[in-house]
Amino acid sequence: MKYTLSINNRVHQVEAEPDMPVLWVLRDLLNFTGTKFGCGKGLCGACTVLLNGQALRSCSLPISAVGDGKLATIEEVDRIAEYKKNAIAIKQAWQDNNVPQCGYCQPGQIMSAIALVSNNSRLDKQAIKNGMSGNICRCGTYARIEKAICSVAGVNCKEMESK
Amino acid sequence: MDNALNIQNVSRRQFIRGASASTAVFSLQCTIPLSALTVAEQAQAQSGSALNLFVNIAKDNTVTLTCHRSEMGQGIRTSVAQVIADELEADWQYVNVIQAIGDKAYGDQNTDGSQSIRRFLTELRQFGASAQYMLKQAAANFWQVDISQCEAKNHYVTNNNNGRKLSYGDLAELASAITVPDANQLTLKKPEQFNYIGKGLKSLDLDSMINGTAEYGQDVQIPNMLYACLKRAPVMGSTIAKVDLDNTKKQAGVVDAFTMGEHSFPVTFNAVSSVAVVATNTWAAKKALDALNIQWRDSEYSQYDSQADVQTKQQMAENGKSKRQAQANKQGPKPKDLTELTATYTLPYLAHAPMEPPAATAMFHKDGSCEIWSCVQSPQAVQRNVAQRVGLKPEQVKVNVTLLGGAFGRKAQPDFVVEAALIAKRMGQPVKVVWSREDDIQHDYYHTNSVIHHKAQISRTAGLYRWDTHVAFTPIQSLWNINKDIPNKNFELRDIIRHNFNIDKMQTHAVSSPAHTRIGWLRSVANIQNAFSIGCFMDEVAHALKQNPLAHWNHLLGNQPENSKLKNVTNRVCEMANWQQRDSLPEDEALGLAAHHSFASDIAVVSHVKVTGNKLTVKKVYLSIDAGTIVNIDRVKAQMESAIIFGLSIALLNEISFKNGAVEQSNFHDFQVLRINQSPEIQVDVVKSTDKPGGVGEPGVPPVPPSIVNAVYAATGKRHRSLPLNQFYTV
Ligand code: FES
Ligand code: FES
Numbered sequence: 001m002k003y004t005l006s007i008n009n010r011v012h013q014v015e016a017e018p019d020m021p022v023l024w025v026l027r028d029l030l031n032f033t034g035t036k037f038g039c040g041k042g043l044c045g046a047c048t049v050l051l052n053g054q055a056l057r058s059c060s061l062p063i064s065a066v067g068d069g070k071l072a073t074i075e076e077v078d079r080i081a082e083y084k085k086n087a088i089a090i091k092q093a094w095q096d097n098n099v100p101q102c103g104y105c106q107p108g109q110i111m112s113a114i115a116l117v118s119n120n121s122r123l124d125k126q127a128i129k130n131g132m133s134g135n136i137c138r139c140g141t142y143a144r145i146e147k148a149i150c151s152v153a154g155v156n157c158k159e160m161e162s163k
Numbered sequence: 164m165d166n167a168l169n170i171q172n173v174s175r176r177q178f179i180r181g182a183s184a185s186t187a188v189f190s191l192q193c194t195i196p197l198s199a200l201t202v203a204e205q206a207q208a209q210s211g212s213a214l215n216l217f218v219n220i221a222k223d224n225t226v227t228l229t230c231h232r233s234e235m236g237q238g239i240r241t242s243v244a245q246v247i248a249d250e251l252e253a254d255w256q257y258v259n260v261i262q263a264i265g266d267k268a269y270g271d272q273n274t275d276g277s278q279s280i281r282r283f284l285t286e287l288r289q290f291g292a293s294a295q296y297m298l299k300q301a302a303a304n305f306w307q308v309d310i311s312q313c314e315a316k317n318h319y320v321t322n323n324n325n326g327r328k329l330s331y332g333d334l335a336e337l338a339s340a341i342t343v344p345d346a347n348q349l350t351l352k353k354p355e356q357f358n359y360i361g362k363g364l365k366s367l368d369l370d371s372m373i374n375g376t377a378e379y380g381q382d383v384q385i386p387n388m389l390y391a392c393l394k395r396a397p398v399m400g401s402t403i404a405k406v407d408l409d410n411t412k413k414q415a416g417v418v419d420a421f422t423m424g425e426h427s428f429p430v431t432f433n434a435v436s437s438v439a440v441v442a443t444n445t446w447a448a449k450k451a452l453d454a455l456n457i458q459w460r461d462s463e464y465s466q467y468d469s470q471a472d473v474q475t476k477q478q479m480a481e482n483g484k485s486k487r488q489a490q491a492n493k494q495g496p497k498p499k500d501l502t503e504l505t506a507t508y509t510l511p512y513l514a515h516a517p518m519e520p521p522a523a524t525a526m527f528h529k530d531g532s533c534e535i536w537s538c539v540q541s542p543q544a545v546q547r548n549v550a551q552r553v554g555l556k557p558e559q560v561k562v563n564v565t566l567l568g569g570a571f572g573r574k575a576q577p578d579f580v581v582e583a584a585l586i587a588k589r590m591g592q593p594v595k596v597v598w599s600r601e602d603d604i605q606h607d608y609y610h611t612n613s614v615i616h617h618k619a620q621i622s623r624t625a626g627l628y629r630w631d632t633h634v635a636f637t638p639i640q641s642l643w644n645i646n647k648d649i650p651n652k653n654f655e656l657r658d659i660i661r662h663n664f665n666i667d668k669m670q671t672h673a674v675s676s677p678a679h680t681r682i683g684w685l686r687s688v689a690n691i692q693n694a695f696s697i698g699c700f701m702d703e704v705a706h707a708l709k710q711n712p713l714a715h716w717n718h719l720l721g722n723q724p725e726n727s728k729l730k731n732v733t734n735r736v737c738e739m740a741n742w743q744q745r746d747s748l749p750e751d752e753a754l755g756l757a758a759h760h761s762f763a764s765d766i767a768v769v770s771h772v773k774v775t776g777n778k779l780t781v782k783k784v785y786l787s788i789d790a791g792t793i794v795n796i797d798r799v800k801a802q803m804e805s806a807i808i809f810g811l812s813i814a815l816l817n818e819i820s821f822k823n824g825a826v827e828q829s830n831f832h833d834f835q836v837l838r839i840n841q842s843p844e845i846q847v848d849v850v851k852s853t854d855k856p857g858g859v860g861e862p863g864v865p866p867v868p869p870s871i872v873n874a875v876y877a878a879t880g881k882r883h884r885s886l887p888l889n890q891f892y893t894v
Contacts, residue, residue, distance in 0.1 A: 017415055020446045028390065028444035033382035034375020036568070037445075038518055039600040043831040046518060074375035094373050098365055098797055101805055102236030103372030104379055104518040104568025133840040136831060138518040138569050139236045140808025141801070142842040 003063050007032070008076035018064035023047045025063050026073060034074040034107050038136070045135030048108040048115075049073050050083065055115035057134075074107035077114060086118045086152070093148035101139035109135045113149050123153040212339035214294040216268060217247055217287070224318060224332035226253045228260050231269035232279040233540045234368065235517075235567035235574070236805070237860045238798035239279050241367045243287060245359040245794055246280075250291030250352060253331065254318035255359065260367050265542025265562035273541035275575050275684060277762040277858025280794055284856050285351075292349040294338070301337035302329050354792070354853045363797030368566065379568045380522040380538030381597065388524065388593040389418055391586050392448040394455065395437040395606050398824035399680050400462035402436045411440060411455060416447025423585060429645050429678070432548045434582045435606070441590060445597045462824070467679040469612060469821040473509055476635035476674060480616035481507060485633045485672035488652050491662040498622035501629075504707050505618045508696040509885040512819035513610035513685055514834055519568020520603040523583035525549075526593035532559040533584055538567040540575040548577045549584045560584075571809070572684035576608050604834050605826045608683025609819055611637040611676075615659075615696035619704055626718060627704055629668040632659055636692060641678035648677040655689035658761055659697065665721035679821065686809060687861040690761040691868070695886070698757030698869025703882065712756050712873070713737050728765040728789040732850065733758045736787035739848055740769035745877075751775050752782070755874025757866040762858025764790040768807075770870040771843075774878045779892035781811060781871065783844040786863065791854035803847040803863045810867025812837045815894045816887050841894055 005012045007030070014029050023040075026032040026049070035058055038046030042060040049058045050072040072080050078087035090113045100106045109132070116131040117123065123131070128149050137145070150157040211221030219227040230243045244260045247253075263269050271282075295315050302320035303310040306327070314321045319328045354361075371377040396402065408420040419441045424434035438457055442448035479485065523537035533555060539545050542562035550557045567574055583596040598606075613636035620629040638655055640647040650656050650673055660671045685691070705715035716733050720726040737743070737756065745754045751774055758767035771783040784807045793799050816835040820827045828834040868886060876882050883891060 017447070017450075019450075020444075024444055024446040027382075028446070031384055032375075033378070033384065036379075036518075037381055037520070037597075039831050040449075041600070041830050041832070044518070044600075091373050095365070095369060098363075098369065098801070100236075100366065100369065100372040101238070101801055102234075102518065102567060102569045103368065103377050104566075106372050107375045110373065129840040133838045136518065136836055136838060138516060138571075138809075138836055140805040140837070140842070142808060142837075142839040143804055143845050144801075145839060 001064070003066070005063070005066060005071060006068065007071045008073060009070070009080055014063075016063050019062045021059050022049065022061045022063055022066060022071070023058040026058060032073050032075060036104055036107055038105065038108070044105070044108075045112055046105050046108040048111040048135065050077065050111060050115060053082065053115070053118065055112045074111060077111065083114055083118065087114050089152045090114050090117065090148070093151050096151070097144045097148045099141050099144040099148055101141055105135060105137045105139070109137065109145055113145070117149065117153050123155055125150065125155055125157060128153065128155065212335040214297050214338055215290055215343060217290040218251060218294040220331050220335035220338070222332050222335060224257045224330055225259060226251070226257050226331065228258060229263050230260050231263040231272050233272075233274040233564055233567055233570070234262070235274065235540065235570040237802060238366055238795055239274070241364060242280060242794040242798060244367060245362070245364055246284060246287040247291035249357055249359040250288045251295045252315045252317060255364065257318060258367070262564050264564070265546050267543060272543050273575065275540055275572065277860040277862065281763055281856045281858055284792070284794070288351050289346055289349060292351055293344055296344045296349060297338040297341040298331055298334045300341045301334045305329065305337060360792070360794055361796060363795060366798070378565050379519050380536070380565045381519055381568065383522070383524040383536040383565060383595060385524060385526060385593040388595055389441050389443065389590060390445045390448050391439050391441045391583070391594050391596045392445065392452045392599065393437040393439045393582060393596065393602070394452050394457060395435045395602065396459060397605065398459065398462050399464045401459045401465065401824070403438065403457060404460045405458040406438055406455060408438070411451045414447065414451040416442045416444055417451045418442055419590065420451070421589070429642055429681070431642055432544070432576050432578045432581060433552065434578060434585060439586055441586060441594065448597075449599065464679050465824040467821050467824045469512060472679070473612060473614060476614040476676060477507055477509065477616075479674045480614050480633040480635045483633065483672070485635075485674040486649065488649070488656055488671045488673050489660040490670040491668070493667045495667045498625035498628055500622045500624055501620045502622070503618065504621055504704060505616065506700055506703055506884055507614060507616040508692070508699060510613045510692050510695060511817070511886070512612045512680070512821070513691075513813060513817050514604050514607045514819050514828075515571040515573035515685055516603060516834060516836060517567070517569030517571055517573055520598040520600055521574060521579040522595060522597050523580040524593060524595040525580070525583040525587035527588055527591070531555070532561065533587075534561045534563070535580055535584065536563045536565055537580050537583070538565050538570070538574055539577060539580060540567070540570050541577070544575070545577040545580045548581055552581050553584050553588050571686040573607060576683060600831065601829045604819075604828050604830060608642070608681045610685035610691065611682045613692040615692055617696060617700040619700070621704055621708060623708065626708060627666050630666050631670045631672070633672045633674060634659065635674035635676045636689070637676045637678045637682050639682050639684060641682055645678060648675045649673045650689065658690055658759070659693040661697070663723050663725050664719045665723070666719065679824070687761060687864040690759065690862070690865040691813065694757065694759040694761070694865030695868050698759065698866060699872050699884065701757075702755070702869070702873040702876065713742055716756070716758060729758055729760050729767070732765050732787040732789050733767040735848055735850070736767040736769050736785050739787065739846060740771065740785040742769060751878060753874050753877035755870045755872065755877055757869035757873060759862070759865040761865055762862045763855070764788060764857030764859065764862040766862050766866055768866040768870040770867070770874045772871065772874040772878055774875060774892070777892050779815070779875065779888060779894050781841070781843040783846065784867070784870075785846045787848040787850065788863065789850035789852060790857040790859050791852050792856045793849060794856070796849060799849055799859050800847045802859045804845050806861075806863025807845055807867055808837050808842055810864045811842070811871070813864070814868035814871040814886055814888060815841070816889055818887050835889070
């Protein structure tokens with residue numbers, strides 16, 4: 001089947017089986033390898049992309065379900081108008097906190113974090129933890145991820161900690 | 164000093180061969196760049212002047228340093244660069260790092276055992292200092308003054324007679340013609356002169372990791388490349404009885420399907436018996452493979468049941484069906500009021516589950532040589548193993564090391580690279596072998612399951628008088644020799660034979676524990692079970708003696724000089740955690756303490772838990788480490804944060820079990836690892852020191868699980884001796 005996808009505001013045409021997950025379309029057919037393969041079952045979040053503003057696990061999203069939806073990936077999420085502000089802030093917070101270790105889970109973490117702060121005007125520490133619980137980091141960068149998101153969401157981590 | 168020799172021997176000639184000759188071969192084959200990262204790095208290195216194996220300087224001042232150790236999240240690329248750049252007196256803004264290919268010229272590249280800094284710190288400093296010397300000598304020649312008149316600082320050499328300056332970029336070409344100095348001509352800096360060593364510099368890979376361009380083994384793309392997925396024998400040593408591949412070959416995207424790797428166990432690092440499907444993309448290969456119905460022959464391991472195994476091991480350990488491995492006797496009067504205390508600790512098999520499942524890309528060049536791109540801890544082991552299986556010499560296998568999306572010991576085994584090489588050879592085309600998470604969980608080199616039985620004679624008046632230990636776990640040596648069934652005394656048992664403890668009599672025994680699967684190295688290796696059993700038993704003895712566990716640790720560590728660091732971090736962490744005030748915590752909360760020396764570092768941990776009904780929450784973990792000289796303070800802290808989360812996964816969640824010879828778990832739903840909503844607050848303390856550096860990547864893990872179990876005991880009065888704790892609690 002031929003599909004026309006909108007990825008990072010650009011049109012891409014691909015030939016793929018209808019059940020092919022967007023993850024493999026991105027990685028193998030279009031060379032967007034920033035979106036990572038971690039489990040293939042929606043369990044780890046490494047493959048997270050944004051579809052019309054929602055964070056989705058691309059390993060569990062068949063290409064036939066995308067329709068004319070707008071996909072955003074880690075490579076260019078900070079250049080897309082609707083995400084720009086939060087994406088730049090999140091990426092900067094990741095820099096400031098020197099978050100990545102091996103880095104493999106981080107594109108997925110960052111995409112989830114962008115969706116979390118974009119879609120929730122009021123976050124607290126628990127909401128951040130819950131919102132990020134679908135993204136595994138085997139290197140254990142959780143404390144820094146939490147700190148980075150807190151700084152963007154204006155949550156005072158320290159104050160929450162003492163309670 | 165043989166280091167001077169080293170620098171000579173591995174100088175420009177080899178560096179340039181490594182960078183350019185192979186690029187030429189590779190450009191014959193392909194019209195567009197292959198692995199973008201590698202090519203860009205090689206081009207960059209080629210454009211400058213190589214002063215030695217590790218240092219290359221370009222006219223525009225760019226300094227390109229080579230990292231010969233694999234980057235898997237520990238930050239080694241940045242740390243290696245910090246060390247060389249410091250002695251080189253380079254300006255950090257000009258520093259880049261490239262990844263070395265596998266080459267004996269670099270010496271040992273096997274990134275394991277938390278060794279990169281503690282083994283190579285001095286050598287790397289000498290490489291930096293040597294290049295700095297050559298730049299100074301070049302300037303001295305240019306100005307026609309003695310080298311003693313020249314000073315190198317922050318990317319410039321200054322002529323002290325007249326204040327004139329030349330930049331490193333200006334001098335690079337001249338310097339590359341200077342004779343490499345002997346090590347005794349070099350003056351290394353004093354710690355107080357360090358510019359970069361000890362600082363928490365940002366990772367050099369930070370940008371690429373955040374914008375998605377960092378390249379891992381799974382990401383390698385090569386023109387004309389095919390993708391392969393494999394279904395491997397579920398039981399060790401089993402082979403294929405029947406499979407029909409005709410229909411598979413007709414599936415969309417599928418190029419070929421075949422069986423491979425008929426080897427009997429132990430397979431070391433060879434490909435196990437499997438069906439391979441090769442396709443034009445990963446999904447097509449995987450889908451066709453999943454639809455297959457494969458009948459496997461039974462093997463002698465088809466009956467293996469890990470639960471029954473643990474019961475047998477427990478009986479043998481408790482009944483002394485073991486051989487003595489070590490003993491220590493000190494002279495002291497035997498106390499009269501001795502009583503006996505025993506406890507048996509069990510841990511399940513553990514999987515590494517790095518976030519990036521293994522992956523390897525291989526291609527054969529027209530001259531018959533093989534080129535690999537993969538996320539490997541030991542590129543030279545890849546050269547040897549691939550060469551052997553495809554009939555080449557190791558030098559004919561070029562190994563490009565990508566970033567590793569975590570490894571924890573898994574990617575020290577090159578089995579997945581061997582698969583890629585075999586398939587690429589057969590296909591006559593580049594092939595990437597992609598492991599799925601299921602492949603990763605079910606075909607790991609597992610951390611062995613273990614049973615450790617401790618028996619103590621204790622006295623109210625004299626404390627712990629005698630300590631006997633019986634261990635039952637499978638040695639890693641079983642990978643090469645299936646008859647090896649007792650852990651190695653100098654490796655796996657080393658830290659359980661605690662002769663430096665203040666105890667009169669100690670004995671260590673081992674039960675025969677033959678392998679039933681591939682056993683491998685997992686972050687901190689046997690320290691996991693050793694530290695768990697020691698850390699818990701110390702606590703049990705303290706409580707039996709009605710002692711404060713901290714006082715008990717202090718007494719057992721005594722005044723022996725070799726225990727002074729461990730004692731220090733134990734007391735520091737207790738101070739941080741407010742240990743002496745622990746009775747003032749709410750009733751369902753408590754602290755637990757454990758400490759452990761491994762990989763030449765000393766670490767103590769206090770965990771703060773809350774147990775409400777059967778809900779267990781880890782609120783906060785405190786850790787204090789003495790790792791001697793620190794290269795990057797921020798990465799040391801990051802490794803401690805990482806080790807705490809890794810240790811908590813072991814304490815609370817991780818379990819691999821076998822039934823009918825096969826692994827029962829398959830993905831993150833049943834092999835669980837810690838998530839952010841389960842992760843505690845963390846506080847890390849790093850002792851300032853100018854001592855020899857210790858390891859950092861691994862030693863944080865071992866004290867974490869026992870500290871948790873001890874805290875749960877303090878909170879509930881329940882003593883758990885087997886992990887993971889999610890068999891008793893919701894976590
Ligand atoms: S790869 Fe999609 S959730 Fe893990
Ligand atoms: S940084 Fe390695 S898995 Fe998250």
